[in-house]
Amino acid sequence: MLSRAVILSALALGLAPVAAAAADRPVVVELFTSQGCSSCPPANAYLNDLARDRHDVLPLAFHVTYWDRLGWKDPFSLAAATDRQARYGSRFGDGSYTPEIVVDGVSSHVGSYRSEIGAAIDRAKGANQPAADVRLSRNAGKLQVDIGSGEGRGRVLLVGFDHYHKTDIRRGENGGRTFEELNVVRSVRPLGDWQGAALRLTEQLPEGEDAAVIVEAPDGHIVGAARL
Incomplete structure (x- = not known):
């Protein structure tokens, strides 16, 4: 049950009360991948399908750096992606590997296991977690x-993140293949902390064609998300 103060505070900002946000916010699906990884294309294809077909999911492809020295330097690899996966690996106890998909900051899966990940998305949608309603605008x-x-x-x-990239892979395990990839992350940076009170931030647009904001709890699970 929401308090009257919480509802009035949300309405004062023109936002929906947080009870609606818990059901309506997208489930965040993070793929950790690399163009140098021969087992990654099926997971990349799955993320592409989520990006095209699921409006209730925010799929993001984080390209890690540790494959870059193995024959092909991924032009979209980011140290921030590698660091983010390392934190998940420490928390889940499974290290860093590709392809890995993390659903809503709660569970880790081999990125090509569609049925397992689909079930995890359904669980995340049904979870009754405290949530922050997040909205982005220019x-x-x-x-x-x-x-x-x-x-x-x-x-x-x-x-x-960028909506679409097509890349001809010239070397490494995937040499000679052409990759089509959606929702490729180009930048990640922290904006600050949300402490439960309504918060408004004005920021420079990030590197990339589109933008998303994720709010993650101290234990790593995601309690708010939206895209521009």
């Missing part, structure tokens, strides 16, 4: 981030 050439009131706290991350 304002005078900048990004405005509005996060509504709610229970809990979390770290606010800004993710920039």
Whole structure:
């Protein structure tokens, strides 16, 4: 049950009360991948399908760096992606590997196991977790981030990503193949902390064609998300 103060605070910012956000926010699906990894194409194809077909999911392809020395340097690899996966690996106890998919910061899966990941997405959609309602908009050439009131706290991350890339792989395990990849992450940076009170941030647009904001609780699970 939401308190009257929480509802009024959300409405004052023009946001829906957080009870609706818990059901409506997209489930965040993070793929850790590399163009140098021969077992990654099926997982890349799955993420592409999610990006095309699922409006209730925010799929993001994080290209890691540790394959870059093995014959092909992935042009989209990011140290921030490698670091993010390493934190998940430490938490889940399974290290870093590709392809890996993390669903809503809660569970880790081999990225090509579609049925297993689909079940994890369904569980995340049904989970009754405290949530922050997140909304993004452009304002005078900048990004405005509005996060509504709610229970809990979390770290606010800004993710920039491109909608589509087609790459001819010339060397390495995938040499001679052509990759088509959607929702390729180009930048990740923290914006600050959400402490449960309504929060408004004005930021420079991130590197990438599109933007998303993720709010993750101290234990790593995601309690809020939205894309521009």
